Amino acid sequence: xxxxxxxxxxAIPAALDKAVRYRLLNEPxxxxxxxxxxxxxxxxxxxxLAILLLALTDRFGKGYAVGVLxxxxxxxxxxxxxxxxxxxxxxxxxxxxxxxxxxxxGCSFDAYEFLREAMDWYEKAEAVxxxxxxxxxxxxxxxxxxxxxxxxxxRHDDRAEQSLE
Numbered sequence: 001x002x003x004x005x006x007x008x009x010x011a012i013p014a015a016l017d018k019a020v021r022y023r024l025l026n027e028p029x030x031x032x033x034x035x036x037x038x039x040x041x042x043x044x045x046x047x048x049l050a051i052l053l054l055a056l057t058d059r060f061g062k063g064y065a066v067g068v069l070x071x072x073x074x075x076x077x078x079x080x081x082x083x084x085x086x087x088x089x090x091x092x093x094x095x096x097x098x099x100x101x102x103x104x105x106g107c108s109f110d111a112y113e114f115l116r117e118a119m120d121w122y123e124k125a126e127a128v129x130x131x132x133x134x135x136x137x138x139x140x141x142x143x144x145x146x147x148x149x150x151x152x153x154x155r156h157d158d159r160a161e162q163s164l165e
Contacts, residue, residue: 007037012045019051028058049077053087061098068095082128086136089121093143100150109155115143116154 035052096114125136
């Protein structure tokens with residue numbers, strides 16, 4: 001096995017700038033690697049945790065071996081209650097989009113449930129946001145538009161309908 005080379009603390013800001021650029025270039029694996037290097041030096045670095053979470057969710061539904069649990073494990077490490085709620089919503093939203101991309105039977109029902117869960121998280125984040133920060137509202141609106149534009153509905157429980165007949 002290899003012993004990973006440690007990043008120097010002075011290089012952290014530039015490394016995180018590179019991680020952001022790699023995400024923009026659709027190379028989330030590179031961004032993730034950089035964040036792990038930063039977190040080896042500063043385990044609670046909030047920006048590195050946020051970028052790592054985003055990089056992990058960038059890979060949902062793209063055939064990478066990235067689990068939802070990996071992203072969810074980062075949430076308690078975020079110090080800001082707002083960010084924990086906001087990113088919980090983002091995880092759900094991106095799971096929904098990954099389901100929609102699968103285009104398999106029942107995927108729209110699963111996506112609908114994840115979008116509604118995301119919207120619930122965004123409403124909780126909205127309640128604790130700083131003045132002027134409407135990011136959670138923008139995400140909530142985006143989820144609502146996806147549901148409306150795709151005419152998505154919750155899964156119907158056939159057993160309940162059968163018992164009513």
